[in-house]
Amino acid sequence: METKRIDRTRRSQFLIPTTVLLGSILATYYASLFSANINKEQFETRFQALANQTTLLIQEKLDRYPLLLKTTRGLVLNHLNDVEKHWPLYFEQAALNFEANGIIGITYTRYVPQRNRQMFVDIQRKTYGPDFRIFPDTLREDAFVLMQAAPDTITQKVRGFDIGSESNRRFAAERAKNSSSLALSEPISLLPTDQQSLDYLFLLPVESPDPNDPYTPLFHGWVTIGFSLSMLLEETLQKIDPLIHVEAVDERIGQKPLYDSHPSEKADPHLLPFRLKQTLELSHQRIDLYYTPLNAFASTDILYRHDLSILIGGSLIGTLGAFACFLMLGGRARALRQAEVMTRLSRDSNSRYQALFESSPEAIILSVDNRIILANSSAVGLLGACGIEQLIGLNVLDIASDSNRTSADELMKSLQQSKHDKLPPIEEQLVRLDGSTFDAELSLSRTTYDNASAIQLMFRDISDIKKRRNAAKIAKKVLEHTTEAIMVTDNNARIILTNPAFTALTGFTDKQALDQKTSLLKSGHHDINFYKQLWRDLLHTGQWIGEIANRKRSGEVYIQKTNISAVYDKDGDISHFVCVMSDITEQKRTFDTIRFQALHDNLTKLPNRIHFEARAEKALSRASLAGSHFAILFIDLDDFKPINDSFGHLLGDKLLVALADKLSAALRPSDMVSRIGGDEFLVLADELTHLDEARLLAERLMHMISTPVEIDGIELRVSASIGISIYPSQGDSIDSLIHAADQAMYSAKKQGKNQVAIASQDTTQLIPR
Structure with a gap:
């Protein structure tokens, strides 16, 4: 019995310590795994923060370029004829730190058509000396000639350089010219160095209104900023942490990195999962930055799946515990202490989980x-x-x-x-x-x-998210099914969204309209002042409502009722514009027809009395302010009734139409003739330079009316009695002037017809034939 008990004890001495050892190693394993994950999370957070900070610092500098280009364009437009005098002074006062902003140079480049090339060279030689030339020689007709540069140290080297001689610069310049907006070149080489450099050219067209053609601006050239993205990256990394590996990719060129901060240093495969992608944006172009930590940046711990210090220390402690258990197998105190250790480990694990849980x-x-x-x-x-x-x-x-x-x-x-x-x-x-x-x-x-x-x-x-999501779905359905044409643009008037009604109205599909400027619909009907006022009102009030004559894809011009509203971002800046449009061409035609009928005589199409009096009131207002004169002539045809009685009303009507045409043709553009009924007409002779003008006009009209007119093979002859009243001698209102002219006409008719009479305050003066 004793032998069996000893055997069991011996077996326990090996079995229990072994179990303790394995349990300790297992607990240590999971503790090291958990600790390593926390280290990795902390490392990833720190690394991501550094990548974000690097991208934000570079983006902040890139965002300054458009404003700098626009102020430089203002300098050029204000001094088009002597920009060379003001250019160096402007940049001296601006005191720009070119290197800190990654800028290699700022330039003004002139557009020179082939027909003006020699004349342009001759003029520049008078300013810059006989050695001025356009270089290099190319077979292209037009030249893009660099004329001014900053810093001033590079001006002499580059003046006369034709940037169009390089394809990447030429394509970017043509894109900026055609779109009348900012353009970014593909990567080019600006720095004369053997070192790796990722450079770009940022261009803004320089345009001014053409006094001879309000619809097409005068194009002068471009202001440009040449900048080095690699210079920006290197300077920023030196400030933040040079142990980050950065690669730059321009998708227009492909996925191959165009810039590598550490080309000779290969990243550890364990660190590749931490690789981050960030994006820089400049003039609707995207440049991707890929960040990877270098070995020196990362602590050794994160390269492993487990925390080695915990794993090694825990294993050692477990081994020692097992050995102690082996030595003190029979001791209750050791068993209690071991239980306490395991309880504490469990409590610590739960505490750590609880901390993460609560946070x-x-x-x-x-x-x-x-x-x-x-x-x-x-x-x-x-x-x-x-x-x-x-x-x-x-x-x-x-x-x-x-x-x-x-x-x-x-x-x-x-x-x-x-x-x-x-x-x-x-x-x-x-x-x-x-x-x-x-x-x-x-x-x-x-x-x-x-x-x-x-x-x-x-x-x-996610209640708010679902509400916004549902609202977006509803808005999309409304956009798709509304009969109103809708166009959404960014704050540069570039189209980013249209609905099917837009295509039905304009003929432009989504694909044809997206990323185009709203000038896509421009008809040329409105001058540049119309659009300037539209933009002033829109930017000041956030809304513009009115009518625009636009052009469809087919070339048809139509009248568009337009409601444009600005959309503001969280900072209160305009981010987008929403334009609701409808074709009101037919409504306008109907309205114009009704308006014409209300203001014109149905037979002769001459203005009626309502129209005449409205026009005369305007003449009265002008004359009273300027102290000038105008006259009203009252014309009544003599012996018109016998023609109606003898040949019928149809022939009489044709005679009235013929006389109306003759009267209209005999007047100045500032004058007006109106049929007020039957065979009576009124004439407004505006802006008289001397009073005899009214008498001479009346006599000319009287002789013209008395000239025979042939209608349907029948020669008809009528005469006219004409009365004249002059402002302000014969009246200070339109009614009184018409009445005075009417009385003068009757006086002329009593004197034997075919006469002209001028009204006066007391008597009517008859002008003999």
Whole structure:
């Protein structure tokens, strides 16, 4: 018996220490894994912050370029004829730090057509000396001649250089000229160095209004900024951390890096998962930056899956513990101490989890057997609980809405039975303790807590997101199905969105319109002042409503009712414009027809009395302010009734139309003739330089009317009696002037017809034939 007991003791002396050793190694393994993950997360956060900071610093400098180009363009436009005098003074006062901003040079380049080339060279030689020339010689007709540069030290070297001789610069310059907007070249070489350099040219066209053609501006050339992106990157990395590996990719060229901060240093494969992509934007062009940490940047710990210090130390401690257990197998005190150590390790593990659990911005709940055993502060707040004690012990299905309770239960059961530890995120409606509901994005995963199998629910409120998403869907449907044409542009008037009604109205498809300027629809009907006023009103008030004559893709010009509204970003700056348009051409035609009929005689198409009096009132206002004169002539045809009686009203009407045409043709553009009924006409003789003009005009009209007119093969002859009143001698109102002219006409008719009479305040003066 004793021998058997000794054998069992001996076996226990090996079995128990071995178990302790394996358990210690396993605990150490997971502790080292957890610690390594935390190290990696901290490293990744730090690395991402450095990458973000680098990108923001470079983007901040790039964002200065458009403003700098626009101020330089203003300098050129203000001194087109003597820009060479003001250029160096401007940049001397500006005191720009070119190198700090990555700028190699700022230039003004003239556009020189072939027909003006020799004359241009001759003029420049008078200013810059006989050695001035355009170089290099090319077969191209037009030249893009660099004339001014900053800093001043490079001016003499580059003046006369034809930037169009290089394809990348030429294509960018033509793109800026054709679009009347900023353009960025493809990568070019600006720095004369053997070192790696990624350079670009940023161009802004210089245009001014053409006094002879308000629809087409005069094109003078370009102001440009040449900059080195590699210089910007190197300076920024030196300030932040030179141990970051940066590659720059311009997708217009391909995916091959055009810049590499450390071409000779190869990144450790363990660090490639930390590679980040950031994007720089300049004039609608994107340049991608790829960041990778170098070995010297990263601590050795993150290169491994486990924390080696914990793994080695824990293994050593476990070994020593096992050896001690072997030596003191029979001692109860050692057993109690070992139990205490394991309890502390478990408590520390739970404490670490609890810290991460509480700090999460996402709401997290742990449930065991569908009962909530733990919830973080985000979950307490989101579910409307006063404290965690209100949630502990609740059935986790109680936070699911009634309609989703069954599906939620099935979802949790499927997770427990699944071979996967987590399920993809889903959207569910959850219930707060007060019964109110909210939309949530919910993630479920299996875990353990205090050695018990548990389910972790992580969720966040997406009610606002869903509202915005639904609003966007509704807006899209409205946009697609509304009969109003809608066009959305960025703040540079470049089209970024249209609807089907826009295509139906203009004939331009989405593909044809997107990324084009709104001048795509320009008809040439409006002058440059119209558009300047439109933009002033729009930028000042945020809205412009009016009518624009635009052109469809077919070339047809139409009248467009236009409502443009500005859209503002969170900083209060205009980010977009929304334009709602409709074709009102037919309405305008109908309105113009009705308006014409209301203001004109149906037979002769001459202005009627209403139209005449409105025009005469304007003449009265001008004359009263200027102290000038105008006259009203009252014309009544003599013996017109016998023609109607003898030949019929149809022939009489034709005679009236013929006389109306003759009267209209005999007057100045500033004058007006009106038929006021029957065979009576009124004439407005505006802006008289002397009073005899009215008498001479009346006599000329009287003789013209008395000239025979042939209608349908019949020669007809009529005469006219004409009365004249002059402002202000014979009246100070239109009614009084017409009345005075009418009385003068009757006086002329009493004197034997075919006479001209001028009214006066007391008597009527008859002008003999």
